[in-house]
Amino acid sequence: MSSRLASFRGPSTPSSSPVAVRQPNTPSSPSRFSELPHHRTLRSQLLELRNVAYEWDERVSEQGLKAVSSLIDARTELDNELAVLSSGRQPAYPIVLEKLRFMESRIEELHEVIRRLDKLFQKMVKIIKSLEVLLHEVHKTKGWKFVEEPLWVTWSLEKFVTKLPYILKPYRHSLEMCIDLAEQLRPHDVTFEESRHIVAQWQAQPHLAQGGWDAVWEDICAVEVDRWNAPR
Numbered sequence: 001m002s003s004r005l006a007s008f009r010g011p012s013t014p015s016s017s018p019v020a021v022r023q024p025n026t027p028s029s030p031s032r033f034s035e036l037p038h039h040r041t042l043r044s045q046l047l048e049l050r051n052v053a054y055e056w057d058e059r060v061s062e063q064g065l066k067a068v069s070s071l072i073d074a075r076t077e078l079d080n081e082l083a084v085l086s087s088g089r090q091p092a093y094p095i096v097l098e099k100l101r102f103m104e105s106r107i108e109e110l111h112e113v114i115r116r117l118d119k120l121f122q123k124m125v126k127i128i129k130s131l132e133v134l135l136h137e138v139h140k141t142k143g144w145k146f147v148e149e150p151l152w153v154t155w156s157l158e159k160f161v162t163k164l165p166y167i168l169k170p171y172r173h174s175l176e177m178c179i180d181l182a183e184q185l186r187p188h189d190v191t192f193e194e195s196r197h198i199v200a201q202w203q204a205q206p207h208l209a210q211g212g213w214d215a216v217w218e219d220i221c222a223v224e225v226d227r228w229n230a231p232r
Contacts, residue, residue: 004088038138039151045227047126053213056120064113068202069093071106072195074099110182135161152226170211
């Protein structure tokens, strides 16, 4: 009887030498054994270029859009306040002055966004130029055939470096558009309908929607660059 009840007394004492669980033997990517300095340099610069593009998006869609929207809202509020005044009655000077100062601060904030975008664009240019130097140096030491060979999957160093400059065009157009929209917003007599159109253009960023980093390069790098796992 006692022997039959032994099985109900709970689990038996675990062995002091548990059986080891075999881990699946997953081979590392072959490229990890053959990476050369130019592999790491290219990946590092691509990640930096992505960071610049993401900061660009944040500056435009958050800081810039907030400045544009608050400027238009302030003008609309002032127009509404002036509209309710009886004919011939002068508005309270402090109220108008306060609104105008706020509007000017939003315009200055918008110009600060544009200055930052210009710096980011110059940083993109610098990154791409550094990769052109890298291609030249590798070609000089290893030969042209070497730089045309695939790095990780199918794209070669030569293909990366010759294709990357195309990303500059949409960002240059985006910068030029932001400058133009900011100039359109500067006069305080811009109509509400014109302002709505400007906000829509600023928010849409059509050039980046077609040729920006996320539209083109993120998918390419996810496939063609080994260990493309840096956090956004």
